[in-house]
Amino acid sequence: MTVTSAIPATMRAAVLHGPGQLSIEERPVPVPGPGEVLVRVEAVGTCGSDVHYYRHGRIGDFVVREPLVLGHEAAGTVVACGPGADADRKGRRVSIEPGTPCGSCAQCRAGRYNLCPGMRFLATPPVDGAFCEYLAVQQDFAHEVPDSLTVEEAALLEPLSVAVWACRKARVAPGDRVLITGAGPIGLVAAQTARAFGAGEVLVTDVLPHRLALARAAGATALDVSRNPLHEAGFTPTVLLECSGVPAVSSEAIRTVGRAGxxxxxxMGGDEVPLPVSRVQHHELEVTGVFRYAHTWPAATALVQSGAVRLDSLVSHSYGLAEAESALTVATHDATAVKAVVHPQR
Known part of the structure; x- marks a missing residue:
């Protein structure tokens, strides 16, 4: 193993033992294996999935059965290289793509590695995540970032990648009218990404005033659906990006999509959505889902570097590693929370 500087033998990690049970513990610093790099983790965004695991101990079939380190939106600096890894990577700032596919299954060979059945994804049981001081990852999934990006922006390239992948799936193009339901972090970056892809109009719906204000700041039209129902808005989108995960919201929104939309x-949230089949058939709508992303980091990085997407506007709260539990619970007592970021080196 090639090292840049002295690396401690142990590190701190925020470990989930069950619903509502998080503790800061000492763990061995991982040793990077073949083709891996060791990253000094400097920023980790808190995702809704982290919060869900903390509150409920499971998401669908993924159950926390043994101690688990949360966090998968991560960035930091390469400090060591394992056998076969490029030694020139040492000292480079990187954004971590948190899924490592097998590389050999039919989905991987077809380029759809996000659908790899053998995917090992950070902070998804039983794979530990990034709420820790050091993390070993495959060098191909430690994407170098330019100096113009802050470490927080580098970490949030992960949720931006979801938006990039969704806009690609929707084939968002100049002149499209895009409806985005839900102004959470994904909805907000989806609004910016849709504009960057050339959408002529972007309408974002939500019920929280501060999130709607952020949507307006991103150049979208904002609609408070607690006061003005979507079906009365008179907006007929060519593209719907459904980010709320609420079945009733999804169903209502699909009914507004125009022909060939x-x-x-x-x-994510509902296992089933009431699908307005007559609307889908009569308007020849295309309905698809997205699961994570593939091949998105270069585009996401370029969007931030160019200024087309502003990720810093998402960061509402910042914590040290010892305060990781606060990052997971801030939304329950602060209505203005959008994205909490944990800094493991603090």
Whole structure:
């Protein structure tokens, strides 16, 4: 192993033992294996999935059965290289793509590695995540970032990648009218990404005033659906990016999509959605889902570097590693929370 500087033998990690049970523990610093690099983790965004695991101990079939380190939106600096890894990577700032596919299954060979059945994804049981001081990852999934990006922006390239993948699936193009339901972090970056892809109009719906204000700041039209129902808005989108994960919201939104429109289901939450089949058939709508992303980091990085997407506007709260539990619970007592970022080196 090639090292840049002295690396401690142990590190701190925020470990989940069950619903609502998080503790800061000492763990061995991982040793990078063949083709891996060791990253000094400097920023980790808190995702809704992290919050869900913290509250409920499971998401669908993924159950926390043994101690688990949360966090998968991560960035930092390469400090060591394992056998076969490029030694020139040492000292480079990187954004971590948190899924490592097998590389040999039919989906991987077809380029759809996000659908790899053998995917090992950070902070998805039983794979530990990034709420820790050091992390070993495959060098191909440690994407170098330019100096113009802050470490927080580098970490949030992960949720931006979801938006890039969704806009690609929806084939967002100049002149499209895009409806985005839900102004959470994904909805907000989806609004910016749709504009960057050339959408002529972007309408974002939500019920929280501060999130709607962020949507307006991103150049979108904002609609408070607690006061003005979507079906009365008179907006007929060519593309729907459904980010709320609420079945009733999804169903209502699909009913507004115009002829030959494209519907992409992004938000997770409901196992079933009441599908307005007559609308889908009579308007020849395309309805698809997205699961994570593939080959998105270069585009996401370029969008931020060019200024077309502003990720810093998402960061509402910042914590040290010892405060990781606060990052997971801030939304329950602060209505203005959008994205909490944990800094493991603090």
């Amino acid at each position: 494209r519907v992409v289901l992004i938000g």
